[in-house]
Amino acid sequence: MDTPKNSDQAADFKFGYVTIIGKPNVGKSTLMNRIIGQKISITSHRAQTTRHRILGIHTDPEKQIVFVDTPGIHSVAKKSNRKTINRVINKTAISSIDGVDVVCLMIPANGWTDGDKLVLKALEHVTTPVVLVINKLDKLRSINDLLPLIAESNELYKFADIVPVSAIGRGHNDNVDRLMEVLATHLPHAPAGFDEDQITDRSFRFLVSELVREQLFRRLGDELPYATAVEVTEFVLEPERALINCDIWVEKDSHKSMVIGKKGEALKQIGTFARKNSEVLLERKVFLELFVKVRSGWSDNARDLYSLGYDEGS
């Protein structure tokens, strides 16, 4: 790993890699989205230096957790039948978790299935800590229903920890923060491996607004009113797609018509090209919506507004 970027980090900062495995539909993606939210990075160049595909990076003042995909072991969890298991309980599956500090095995709160138990077999000789994440807590009638499940789980495997959560985030206590704390206890003391600025969406927001600006210049050239700015108002990065809204601020109605063009043709072209370039940048499908807005006299504060747009929500 490269040298850390955040020199002001505390000495007890934790950094490491975590993978979440479990059968389809158990809620792995939901948990990822819940943890990572908008702060997701798949395109970081540094990601190429790791052995696993990076799904997302969580950074807070105490820790940086890199969530990675481990296809070998993942396929065990997905197929979950004895034949497959026998084939993959071998070096492929096990080596795929090499370099990962914690494995999260996710099961639903309604209990172990045979498939889940087979996954445990694949983890039998693994020395990496395995944290059992019992998801869909909100579906239980009473929290007491968890006790037998926890007891059974302890019989089945020597889990490093067992954490019930509700990845969907409903209810008062979804326990996801608790899971993050537990994960951190199993991570080594190390400085962040990724520069926070590089991996959060802030830089992407900025770059996307630049791509929109670039198209504004290309389409309108010298005609482009001086006081035009682009503000990213919504920026949601999901693993497969990005949902982005931008406001294009102009000073006068006449400028607005210029940006929109005849029958909306200019704005459509700006949007299409900016979207295509954003898709290259973000390496996923982009849904980009542009809104042209008039705010008279705002250009005096143009710089402030411009920078506000980048910071918002990050």
Ligand SMILES: Nc1nc2c(ncn2[C@@H]2O[C@H](COP(=O)(O)OP(=O)(O)OP(=O)(O)O)[C@@H](O)[C@H]2O)c(=O)[nH]1
């Ligand atoms: N009630 C409840 N539903 C949940 C929870 N977490 C996830 N779900 C739902 O379970 C379904 C499957 O969730 P995913 O996150 O797509 O599951 P996955 O494990 O990523 O599935 P694969 O991509 O097929 O491996 C979705 O309809 C979620 O909304 C939870 O905590 N409570």
